Amino acid sequence: MSTRLYQCIEAIGNRIIENKDFLTDLDREIGDADHGVNMARGFTEVLAALSQDETDIGAALKKVGMTLLSKVGGASGPLYGTAYMKAAGPVAGKTEITLEDAREMLKEAIAGIQMRGKAVQGEKTMLDALIPAYESLNSSIENGVDAKTALSRMCETAAMGVEYTKTIQATKGRASYLGERSIGHQDPGATSSLLTLEAIRDFI
Amino acid sequence: MKKLINNAENVVDEMLRGMVAAHPEYVKRVDGCDVLVRAGGSKGKVVLVSGGGSGHEPSHGGFVGKGMLDAAVAGAMFTSPTPDQVYEAIKAADGGKGALLIIKNYTGDVMNFEMAADLAADEGITVEKVVVADDVAVENSTWTTGRRGIAGTVFVHKCAGAAAEEGKDLAAVKAVAEKVIANVRSMGMAIAPCTVPTAGKPSFELGEDEVEIGMGIHGEPGTHREKIRSASDTTNHLLDKILAEGIYKSGDKVAVLVNGLGGTPLQELYVCNLAVSERLAKEGIKIAKTWVGNLMTSIDMEGYSVSLLKLDDELEKYVNAVADTPALRVL
Numbered sequence: 332m333s334t335r336l337y338q339c340i341e342a343i344g345n346r347i348i349e350n351k352d353f354l355t356d357l358d359r360e361i362g363d364a365d366h367g368v369n370m371a372r373g374f375t376e377v378l379a380a381l382s383q384d385e386t387d388i389g390a391a392l393k394k395v396g397m398t399l400l401s402k403v404g405g406a407s408g409p410l411y412g413t414a415y416m417k418a419a420g421p422v423a424g425k426t427e428i429t430l431e432d433a434r435e436m437l438k439e440a441i442a443g444i445q446m447r448g449k450a451v452q453g454e455k456t457m458l459d460a461l462i463p464a465y466e467s468l469n470s471s472i473e474n475g476v477d478a479k480t481a482l483s484r485m486c487e488t489a490a491m492g493v494e495y496t497k498t499i500q501a502t503k504g505r506a507s508y509l510g511e512r513s514i515g516h517q518d519p520g521a522t523s524s525l526l527t528l529e530a531i532r533d534f535i
Numbered sequence: 536m537k538k539l540i541n542n543a544e545n546v547v548d549e550m551l552r553g554m555v556a557a558h559p560e561y562v563k564r565v566d567g568c569d570v571l572v573r574a575g576g577s578k579g580k581v582v583l584v585s586g587g588g589s590g591h592e593p594s595h596g597g598f599v600g601k602g603m604l605d606a607a608v609a610g611a612m613f614t615s616p617t618p619d620q621v622y623e624a625i626k627a628a629d630g631g632k633g634a635l636l637i638i639k640n641y642t643g644d645v646m647n648f649e650m651a652a653d654l655a656a657d658e659g660i661t662v663e664k665v666v667v668a669d670d671v672a673v674e675n676s677t678w679t680t681g682r683r684g685i686a687g688t689v690f691v692h693k694c695a696g697a698a699a700e701e702g703k704d705l706a707a708v709k710a711v712a713e714k715v716i717a718n719v720r721s722m723g724m725a726i727a728p729c730t731v732p733t734a735g736k737p738s739f740e741l742g743e744d745e746v747e748i749g750m751g752i753h754g755e756p757g758t759h760r761e762k763i764r765s766a767s768d769t770t771n772h773l774l775d776k777i778l779a780e781g782i783y784k785s786g787d788k789v790a791v792l793v794n795g796l797g798g799t800p801l802q803e804l805y806v807c808n809l810a811v812s813e814r815l816a817k818e819g820i821k822i823a824k825t826w827v828g829n830l831m832t833s834i835d836m837e838g839y840s841v842s843l844l845k846l847d848d849e850l851e852k853y854v855n856a857v858a859d860t861p862a863l864r865v866l
Contacts, residue, residue, distance in 0.1 A: 355734060359734070359738060359739070361756075362755060363613050363738070363753040363754055363755045364613075364731055364734050364738050364754060365611070365612065365613055365614055365731065365733075365734070368611075368733050368734065369611065369614055372611070400617060400618060400619075400650075401617045401618070401619045401620075402617065403614075403617070404588070404610045404611050404614040404615050404616055404617050404643065404647065405588075405610075405611075405614040405615050405643040406615070406641075406642040406643035406646060407643070408615075408617055408643070408647065409618070409643070409646040409647055409650060410646075447646055448642070448646070502680075503642065503680055504642045504680065505641065505642065505680075505751075505753070505755050507680050508672075508673050508683065508751065508755060508756075508757075509755075509756055510674070510758070512756065
């Protein structure tokens with residue numbers, strides 16, 4: 332029997348793997364048609380590499396990050412790899428986390444993505460899902476909202492962020508070469524970020 | 536999808552094994568990695584390490600050999616190789632005089648190669664890097680990630696490779712690479728899309744009489760679509776954009792690369808090259824060297840790109856210097 336931690340990461344991985352073709356199709360519109368393929372390959376490796384007995388959340392996230400970094404490639408590999416490794420920081424050695432820990436993890440992950448990708452919000456990237464998600468989670472915590480509601484609101488806000496990426500022009504990554512032609516398409520990276528958050532919400 | 540493959544997931548591995556089987560006198564594979572290095576090693580010289588996603592064959596493994604690259608890293612199809620693979624390439628090729636990483640300007644490539652450079656620096660290997668951004672189809676502004684690196688990269692491999700072979704130190708080899716980057720510009724177009732084996736379907740669709748201008752080398756869309764025109768008109772359109780850069784003037788000497796994207800026959804590339812030679816003659820630009828062939832491809836895409844490299848005496852010497860690799864031989 333695997334640990335609940337492993338099951339949670341498995342839920343994220345399966346969500347990405349199930350959406351392989353969907354993500355690749357989105358990437359075909361404005362990129363190079365490989366986002367789903369690469370992310371699915373990465374998470375297949377993650378699920379094989381991670382110990383089913385793992386209970387240390389920090390150690391598990393670090394392993395996820397390292398595996399994505401060495402198996403995904405492209406821009407997503409360094410970005411998601413860095414995000415998971417940074418998210419490991421606030422929960423090193425922990426076997427349980429609070430909503431406040433989750434907020435810190437998200438904050439660190441976003442900082443890592445910004446450092447590696449040199450992007451800000453509004454450039455049609457994964458940040459357009461993750462930053463609103465962080466803000467929503469933060470406001471839920473400040474207003475004393477319960478965990479289930481907070482996660483559910485976080486995902487709704489992230490989904491709005493994905494919708495928002497349809498309305499803007501890409502200025503980072505391969506979609507930026509399209510100029511105005513990138514408008515009207517949702518960003519594949521923002522979409523995979525949303526899928527990750529939704530998988531966590533559904534698991535908890 | 537109709538392709539001569541065994542399994543879409545194994546194409547990169549089997550291609551590399553096939554290359555080693557074909558060219559054992561030139562290249563060997565680094566154990567457990569998707570990396571080709573020179574069969575005889577690179578002791579005592581500055582090493583050039585390049586690579587990128589697969590699908591651009593013969594780039595980059597085909598240019599591993601005397602006078603060009605020392606190591607080439609093959610990522611998944613159209614996907615930058617990961618930092619650990621690039622790091623292994625640097626380590627395996629290292630000849631004790633430092634390494635120059637030649638990176639095409641894509642977000643993923645730059646991130647992965649930079650992370651690898653950091654890892655290698657921690658190991659005490661001196662690493663420098665250059666980023667090639669020769670595609671004039673892409674606006675170079677604060678609103679984009681900058682221009683893409685496309686076929687002009689082969690000129691960087693050739694000239695910097697010749698400088699390294701000559702025994703120049705890392706700083707000097709890097710200076711040659713940067714001089715090439717400053718003086719090379721390219722632009723391409725496609726008349727039919729490519730199909731990534733793992734995706735199984737074409738990366739985009741074009742109408743019967745439609746072409747995509749400003750095409751990159753990954754099936755990513757270009758700047759716009761238009762009705763197909765003659766080879767001469769199309770080539771002149773690409774050259775208009777390249778010449779508008781203001782780098783190439785009457786009296787200058789250039790090297791030309793008419794590069795096929797993988798699915799276009801050589802006869803059409805030569806027809807396009809005729810237009811290049813006629814146009815440059817009209818502009819008073821002297822052609823010192825022309826290469827026509829499939830050097831930086833996009834799997835099976837039909838189309839081509841034109842690259843011009845402005846030559847001074849040094850670059851002319853390096854373009855013409857001896858190179859002996861599986862894909863390019865200059866004697």
